[in-house]
Amino acid sequence: MKAAVWYQAKDIRVEEREVPSVSSNQVKVKVAWAGICGSDLHEYNVGPVIIPANAPDPLSGVQAPLAMGHEFSGVVEEVGSSVSGLKIGDKVAINPLLISGTHKDPLVDMYKGFGFVGLNSDGGFAEFVVVDQKNVVKLPDDMSLEIAALVEPTAVAVQAVKESGFKFGESTAVFGAGPIGLLTIIALRAAGARDIFVFDISEPRLKKAKELGATHVVNSAEKDPVEYVKSFYPDGVDRTFEVAGVPQTFNQSIAVTRARGVNTIVSIFEAPVEFNPMLLTASGVHLASSLAYEPDVFETTVKLIASGQLDPSPVITDHIELEEIVEKGFEALLHDKSQAKILVKLSGEK
DSSP: EEEEEEEEEEEEEEEOOOOOOOTTTTTEEEEEEOOOOOHHHHHHHHOOSSSOOOOOOOTTTOOSSOOOOEEEEEEEEEEEETTOSTTTTEEEEOOOOOEEOSSSSHHHHHHHEEEEEETTBBOSSEEEEEEEEEGEOOOOOOHHHHTTHHHHHHHHHHHHHHTTOOTTTTTEEEEOOOOOHHHHHHHHHTTTEEEEEEEEHHHHHHHHHHHHHHEEEEEEESSHHHHHHHOOOTTEEEEEEEEEEEEEHHHHHHEEEEEEEEEEEOOOOSSSOOTTHHHHHHOOOEEOOOSSSOOOHHHHHHHHHHHSSSSOGGEEEEEEEEGGGIIIIIIHHHHHHTTOOEEEEEEEOE
16 A cells, blocks of 8 residues: 655654554544644654654554555544444544543543654554544544545644633634634634634635634734734733744733733744743732643544534645655645645545
């Protein structure tokens, strides 16, 4: 089978690999569509960040080179002898989160060691992938597999909104209008945000943010975000989301949050940020973070998308073939800020 395999930063190769075999508690999935995530882009550009390059991963036992891709959907091709509730032909999305299972609360367990299918083990940038049954979420028969490839990043946004303690009718600000930022806008709009301020330096991304429901979009290279927000909300907004992953937006997102409000860090930072804790102590702002999603949040996201309550499809900006993943995928995302979510076609089944 063909797979896009990470060897090191700027070295991803589309090559032939053996089709993986299935053990008793595993499921083989014929991949339909896979999205390129910001995490994938970090691994391509400056990795390894999460990918186990120097030793086998403690959870999966896998070491690079490995097939990337953790946002994907497909159809069940084969099930192990101990698998129940799934059959050949079922449409599925993959919850790629790998945790140890040593704590009953998955959100606590996550921080005792975590990984992702497609970053810590072979993933969905391949014609077939084998995963444990617990990572497989069955989809409604009429749900689009193309849209189902967006369940994972949408669940990240839904979890971030939940972690922030957001309440209906509150004011919000999102720093960064990349794919997760855009999906956070969609989630906030569905959750009933009164105002959504969005800051980025890319005009195409800001235009997309406006289309998705942002009430204010601002090019932060031209206007100061803090002054802009304070002109509407002198005390700051209720909830802010840092989805850019750079020092300037980290500090700005705290500065526009009201006292006792919550700033939620969603982004992955490629490098450390210099941080003065007095930014919090002197302002009364609470700092939260969100890494992935609880299992029930992932499954709820499936239901929200299937019912039409959440529609992540507008964030899709391109469809490419697996063989094009480097130039039209990773390189495009690095250099063309009009791109948001690029989907890689595997089987292409709808």
